[in-house]
Amino acid sequence: MTIPADDTHGLRVLAEARRPAPGLDGPPPPLPGFAASGFNPLVADTADRCLRALHGAPPAPGRTALLLASASGDLDTARAIEQSAEPGRRTGPLLFFQSNPNAVLGHIAARWGLTGPVVAISPARAEPGRVPPDAYELAALLLADGDADRVLVVAAEQTPDGDRAAAVLLAGPTA
């Protein structure tokens, strides 16, 4: 496992995953129930790979929090929602279910039994494919505050050059 050269705020990196990565250049597998955007499959697959790297298979033990960090947000869905308001356009019900970034976190939490806090932030600056400093800082606060034993951070960005994601599973220094 490669420890990223990030300031982890003293947190231990238990596992990590990235997409794209060597051998993972194609799009992530489709995510049932999520349409119109590659953002949610990207988040779900990167999170899944990170959790599998440590736990092998669901469920994950203990109280794991989920923290999604994305400066771009789910741009494809946001644009589809804006277009849905245009006169005469019919809106599909699936867009409702993915109308905010928490929804895909619910998929990950249900699959892995993650019962910690579910949090989403939009950092001011984010380097696609890396976990932003704001996310490490907030993960440290969540662990210090005591409602989670571990934090799975997923950083995902949609860019004109393609979508990129990184995930880290974090624990406090003594957890």
Next chain:
Amino acid sequence: MSGLATGAGPPGPLGRAGPVVTGVGVLSAAGRGLTALTAAAVHGKAAFGPVTRFDVTGRRTTRAALLPDAPPDAPPDALPADTARLDGPGTALPARTVPAAGAALDAIGQACRQAGLTTAEGAALPVLLALHSDESTRAIADAVAAGVRADWGAPGVTRVYTGACVAAATAVADAAALVATGRYERVLVAAVHLVGPGVFAVFDAGRALARDGELRPFSTGRSGTLLGDAAAAVLVEAAPAADRRGATALARLAGWGRAGDAHHVCRPEPEGTGVARAVEAALARAGLAPAEIGYVNANGTGSTLSDQAEARALRRVFGPYTDRLPVSSSKSVHGHALEASALLELAVTIGALESGLLPVNAGWLGPDPDVGLDLVLDGPRAARPAYALSLNSAFGGANTALLLAPG
């Protein structure tokens, strides 16, 4: 902000060390300020009306709770230098960008003035902001950042929370944690949601909105939620710091808790176990027994499944005491303000504690046998609870509980 000690484990009781709220600012469908909002809530005066801001032709539902006046523009000195692009020709940014920032800054101004904050005290002030995630998120955050710099000397917007209907409650819990651990003497939390055509369209298509145009939490015949405008702000402060400044504590954040359902992308866990764990975490932080809670401002969206799960959660935590625990959802008056909802409802709860009157659960048609709560159905109802809870839940199975005591 820099690093914190980590690995704290489950929360221990705060005792009376919880942070205090020294300023509250609100814009809602009830008008400007907490007094107008509290009056509407305790009298059960629902603020829903026809949507006129955009075309709702063809929607199943055509009602929402909108600000009585047009949202304020952000003052010119609150706009970033490149603001021209926000309204310029050819831009893809929606026109509500600046009104949303203006509304947030209005609420922030109310809260900071009430708290007696000086620009010197604002110089290191972290600002946590809850917003919807879309193409205008960053532009709104930048405009709010410019405003808090100009008005209060704050460095800018420290963090933007986009976690749907718990975004603002998450920000409040983080603010409380930052103050309680001594990292900061005070933290400003703000949130804004203005009803827009895109989100309205997808909520309507998802059959989430009430078909009969009324939000009826926990009632028989409830058919969904209704959206509402809101901008809200609170200044969270360490009690000794507030004392030194001579600032009045409007309420005390005695506890907070958050937990996930681990159940589904958008449906609540039917037994309310996630909500219950969030409430239990808040009680543990406060060092309180369930029977010490005297009022719950419930999430109560008016959704059939969500209200039922929340009622079960309350029964799970409060047991037989549930029969004597006053509960209402103030959404029945001001609507569902999504990312701003938790801060708006925290403000309502502070207003209730201050006024000694409980918000009414409006829109009631009759009992749902699957709910079984002691709902506040007539108002104003006088009560002086020692502690009150404000609950919120969101897509993704996110649940938050904020526990307040009078100031």
